[in-house]
Amino acid sequence: MAARDNLNRIYLKTWLTLGVIVFLSTVAFVILSVFGYKESLYHVTYRVSFITSNTMMMLIDNFTVIIIVAMIFCYSLVIGRSDLITNDGTSILFAQVVSRGLYIIIVSTILLFLAGEFLQPVLEKRMSGMRDKSAIARVFREEGDEAYRLIAEKNRNDNWKNSQRRKALENYRKYLEVIQADQVIEGRVRQLTSTLSIEEFNQSRRKRDVVNEEDTSIADTVVFHSDLAEIYFQKKDYITAWYYYQHVVESDTSRRALAKQRINDIKKILAFRDTMKEQGVNELWLDDTEREIRDIYRKKRQASDYRDRGKYQKAYFIYSDILAINPNLRDVIQAKNETFSILKSEAIELSEIESMRMFPGKKDFIFLNGPGQLVHIGRLVNRFNDYYFYDITITMFDDDNRVLSTIKAPYGHVKSSTMFSLYCYSLEDRSVEYYPVKNGVNLDDYMFMMPVDIGILYNFSYDYREVQRYSILRLFQVGTAMGWFPVLDRSKRVESGDEKAEMGSIGFNDSFIKTAILDKVSRYFLFFCLSLVMISIAWKFRANYAGSISMFHLPLLALVPVFVLFSVRLSQGLITSFYSVLSMSGNFMSVLGISIALNLLFMAGSIIFISTNRV
Amino acid sequence: MKEQLKHFLKYVLMVALFFFIIMAGLVFYYLYPVRSTGMEGEQLGVYMQSLVKTSFLHSLTNSLFLSTFIYGLYIFAFQRKKRIITLVMPLIYSFLLFTIVCIVIQPDSTDLHFHREPDARIFFPDKSFFDHAGNKYYFDGIGQSTIEKVIEIDEGEINFYKDASVLFLEDTILVTWGVNGRRMEVSFPRYELQQFNSFLASSHSRWFTQVGSFSYKFVLSRNILINGLLLVSVLFFVLAFNDLVQFNRYPLLSFIVNFLFILLFYAVFNRSYEIYFSFADDFFKNETVVQIIYPVLLIVTGAVMEAIRFVFFKMHVWDGE
Numbered sequence: 001m002a003a004r005d006n007l008n009r010i011y012l013k014t015w016l017t018l019g020v021i022v023f024l025s026t027v028a029f030v031i032l033s034v035f036g037y038k039e040s041l042y043h044v045t046y047r048v049s050f051i052t053s054n055t056m057m058m059l060i061d062n063f064t065v066i067i068i069v070a071m072i073f074c075y076s077l078v079i080g081r082s083d084l085i086t087n088d089g090t091s092i093l094f095a096q097v098v099s100r101g102l103y104i105i106i107v108s109t110i111l112l113f114l115a116g117e118f119l120q121p122v123l124e125k126r127m128s129g130m131r132d133k134s135a136i137a138r139v140f141r142e143e144g145d146e147a148y149r150l151i152a153e154k155n156r157n158d159n160w161k162n163s164q165r166r167k168a169l170e171n172y173r174k175y176l177e178v179i180q181a182d183q184v185i186e187g188r189v190r191q192l193t194s195t196l197s198i199e200e201f202n203q204s205r206r207k208r209d210v211v212n213e214e215d216t217s218i219a220d221t222v223v224f225h226s227d228l229a230e231i232y233f234q235k236k237d238y239i240t241a242w243y244y245y246q247h248v249v250e251s252d253t254s255r256r257a258l259a260k261q262r263i264n265d266i267k268k269i270l271a272f273r274d275t276m277k278e279q280g281v282n283e284l285w286l287d288d289t290e291r292e293i294r295d296i297y298r299k300k301r302q303a304s305d306y307r308d309r310g311k312y313q314k315a316y317f318i319y320s321d322i323l324a325i326n327p328n329l330r331d332v333i334q335a336k337n338e339t340f341s342i343l344k345s346e347a348i349e350l351s352e353i354e355s356m357r358m359f360p361g362k363k364d365f366i367f368l369n370g371p372g373q374l375v376h377i378g379r380l381v382n383r384f385n386d387y388y389f390y391d392i393t394i395t396m397f398d399d400d401n402r403v404l405s406t407i408k409a410p411y412g413h414v415k416s417s418t419m420f421s422l423y424c425y426s427l428e429d430r431s432v433e434y435y436p437v438k439n440g441v442n443l444d445d446y447m448f449m450m451p452v453d454i455g456i457l458y459n460f461s462y463d464y465r466e467v468q469r470y471s472i473l474r475l476f477q478v479g480t481a482m483g484w485f486p487v488l489d490r491s492k493r494v495e496s497g498d499e500k501a502e503m504g505s506i507g508f509n510d511s512f513i514k515t516a517i518l519d520k521v522s523r524y525f526l527f528f529c530l531s532l533v534m535i536s537i538a539w540k541f542r543a544n545y546a547g548s549i550s551m552f553h554l555p556l557l558a559l560v561p562v563f564v565l566f567s568v569r570l571s572q573g574l575i576t577s578f579y580s581v582l583s584m585s586g587n588f589m590s591v592l593g594i595s596i597a598l599n600l601l602f603m604a605g606s607i608i609f610i611s612t613n614r615v
Numbered sequence: 616m617k618e619q620l621k622h623f624l625k626y627v628l629m630v631a632l633f634f635f636i637i638m639a640g641l642v643f644y645y646l647y648p649v650r651s652t653g654m655e656g657e658q659l660g661v662y663m664q665s666l667v668k669t670s671f672l673h674s675l676t677n678s679l680f681l682s683t684f685i686y687g688l689y690i691f692a693f694q695r696k697k698r699i700i701t702l703v704m705p706l707i708y709s710f711l712l713f714t715i716v717c718i719v720i721q722p723d724s725t726d727l728h729f730h731r732e733p734d735a736r737i738f739f740p741d742k743s744f745f746d747h748a749g750n751k752y753y754f755d756g757i758g759q760s761t762i763e764k765v766i767e768i769d770e771g772e773i774n775f776y777k778d779a780s781v782l783f784l785e786d787t788i789l790v791t792w793g794v795n796g797r798r799m800e801v802s803f804p805r806y807e808l809q810q811f812n813s814f815l816a817s818s819h820s821r822w823f824t825q826v827g828s829f830s831y832k833f834v835l836s837r838n839i840l841i842n843g844l845l846l847v848s849v850l851f852f853v854l855a856f857n858d859l860v861q862f863n864r865y866p867l868l869s870f871i872v873n874f875l876f877i878l879l880f881y882a883v884f885n886r887s888y889e890i891y892f893s894f895a896d897d898f899f900k901n902e903t904v905v906q907i908i909y910p911v912l913l914i915v916t917g918a919v920m921e922a923i924r925f926v927f928f929k930m931h932v933w934d935g936e
Contacts, residue, residue, distance in 0.1 A: 509743035541867035573819040
């Protein structure tokens with residue numbers, strides 16, 4: 001029974017040591033995060049969020065070190081000789097002493113795996129999200145502040161001041177979209193909105209509406225011009241009705257006579273409605289209306305002609321022109337909206353892509369788009385899984401490395417995971433369009449395919465530390481896309497035999513990803529093995545009891561974490577170099593096999609090493 | 616005598632173990648990548664020969680150094696009688712072994728370079744983009760001293776070249792190609808470990824570079840005895856430091872301090888010698904004198920540490936209960 005008491009005391013001490021070390025490290029990391037917070041990187045509202053995320057991130061990053069330090073202190077210092085001497089003289093074996101520590105190690109290994117695979121990627125994403133939002137918020141805030149400051153300038157007329165107010169308001173609203181709670185700015189927005197007449201602001205907004213509302217009182221099933229004409233005639237919108245009857249006159253021979261009759265009726269009604277006006281003026285007005293309707297008809301034909309030729313921006317602007325004359329023409333509204341949705345799905349709007357330029361991204365992004373095609377993207381911005389390209393050059397070259405042709409485009413936008421468009425249009429200026437240019441000629445064919453999912457291309461980073469924070473699953477996804485697993489990918493291979501070969505030729509060194517996977521897998525094993533070895537060393541070199549160390553030597557205890565940190569980093573460095581060489585071999589599966597075998601070997605070694613301790 | 620024999624056997628065992636591990640690691644590290652280059656036959660034989668020689672020298676000096684360190688921790692620290700003999704014996708074994716090896720092999724510092732074989736396939740990754748000096752490069756069809764296709768991305772400007780040739784100079788590799796009658800060239804450092812396939816953090820990589828250059832100073836002199844003396848002085852210095860730090864009440868602390876000392880020694884040894892050399896070279900005209908003074912300094916420092924240890928011992932500074 002006496003042994004039981006001793007063991008209980010030992011286990012309590014084990015847990016206590018672990019608890020104290022974990023608590024102290026958490027406190028230390030919180031303090032480091034508080035001082036490590038930079039307002040230039042993270043907006044003030046993210047301060048608390050940054051501190052919690054960063055603390056958790058540091059805990060995960062240093063998890064191995066924390067647990068090992070706790071174990072070393074526990075077995076070399078906290079558990080002393082007195083704990084091993086029982087009242088009834090039974091001896092306590094090392095296996096008994098260490099059992100709780102081993103339990104902690106096993107649970108920690110599982111925890112480390114879960115944290116590394118699930119929590120860390122989420123935290124990483126969250127922190128980079130905060131950095132992105134802070135960067136964009138800062139731009140809006142600065143622009144808004146600048147405009148807000150200019151409002152107070154003297155010697156300026158009201159018009160100029162109002163334009164500054166609008167600018168400030170617009171920027172502040174965008175800022176508030178990103179940063180939800182900022183009372184100062186909210187106050188300014190309230191003040192600005194009340195100063196600017198609400199009507200004026202709404203007007204400026206209305207101008208930018210790109211999609212027109214249809215008249216919902218008419219059922220969608222009504223499509224014939226004759227029916228529409230009749231409906232508008234009954235609704236007493238005579239001008240619209242006239243337009244549709246004109247359509248019938250021009251295109252439907254069987255109903256032409258009736259339509260002509262109706263137009264005459266409309267003319268009479270309109271003339272009658274305006275009896276207050278003088279006769280001559282009225283006739284002139286009717287002539288103008290007729291001309292207008294013919295003009296609309298002509299414009300519509302022109303627009304649909306543009307649409308047929310794929311000139312959607314031009315068509316879109318002509319439909320807008322027609323609706324400026326008569327906003328009630330349902331078929332024009334529909335056509336305009338359809339054109340807009342085609343534009344959206346095939347191209348990118350200039351002001352949208354320009355507004356994305358300020359977001360963080362990658363510079364000089366490059367990949368081979370299949371054999372003989374090199375894609376260089378001057379700047380690539382990733383925003384909410386949407387990818388924006390700037391300054392794109394596609395170079396075609398032959399087997400002799402001779403340049404055949406180059407395609408250049410200022411803007412590009414990814415339309416699906418493996419397709420991008422190099423056409424950019426403006427909704428503000430009809431003369432502004434950007435097509436990809438090949439040898440000085442605009443290309444109508446502006447859609448391009450990519451060999452690999454853009455997400456994988458983008459995430460393929462040569463920053464090894466960054467890749468280390470990816471989950472193994474994600475790394476495997478990259479590997480699959482690079483065509484490492486021909487056996488697993490059988491269905492794909494049957495469909496397209498050449499695909500696999502092309503995947504490998506995007507010009508990326510995939511041994512980088514292989515190393516990352518092997519490295520990441522090994523680090524979980526490493527934690528386990530190193531913990532056992534360290535417990536063993538700590539036990540071999542233990543002190544008799546905690547108080548036996550002289551006060552003079554106490555500060556030297558700070559060397560223990562330093563020692564663990566160096567040992568862990570050194571082992572990780574050796575492992576990384578080893579795998580970086582191993583992964584140069586072509587077949588990933590065999591390399592993975594070697595790595596797992598080695599890890600198991602190390603595990604066995606560390607278990608043997610720890611079991612050499614008897615008492 | 617019997618005890619010394621036991622120590623000798625243990626020491627030899629440790630040297631053999633370290634030697635085997637380091638040698639195997641180095642040969643693997645430098646031979647495995649060559650596999651994928653398709654080098655074979657006589658060429659591979661020549662490469663193997665130089666690789667084995669280089670790895671052998673590195674393994675020898677490092678294994679002697681590490682074994683002596685462990686010897687100090689496990690054997691010398693617990694020796695109460697005949698301490699001087701126990702201290703001197705491993706130095707003598709090491710000196711003899713090293714000198715004999717040097718007489719047989721006659722190494723110079725170029726023998727310690729890995730990648731001496733001038734074959735472009737070992738140095739460059741095939742068919743993948745890599746960064747060098749701010750530009751991106753893409754090599755396709757790398758041969759022994761030729762590269763079929765070169766793509767260079769220089770600040771967004773993309774250039775395509777053909778038939779580049781690779782020249783191996785003293786410590787750089789020049790890749791040159793002709794453009795419109797002009798020769799263009801890019802230089803790459805030759806002796807950096809696994810230039811484009813290593814993903815170590817820069818701090819790691821710096822430390823490993825220092826460890827890799829540890830052995831160079833031991834073959835610096837043309838006089839084999841001076842080289843041996845330097846090795847012995849380093850080993851003595853390590854043993855003396857080991858002996859100095861003895862936290863008897865908490866042995867783990869001694870272990871940790873010694874471990875960190877070894878890491879530090881690896882990091883600064885080469886650098887410290889170079890700093891010393893830059894001063895001493897101006898001061899003493901005779902090269903031999905310059906080369907002798909450094910080991911003598913190490914030995915004197917070691918002796919001072921031993922003296923301090925003796926004082927500590929008398930004052931019971933490290934004593935247990």
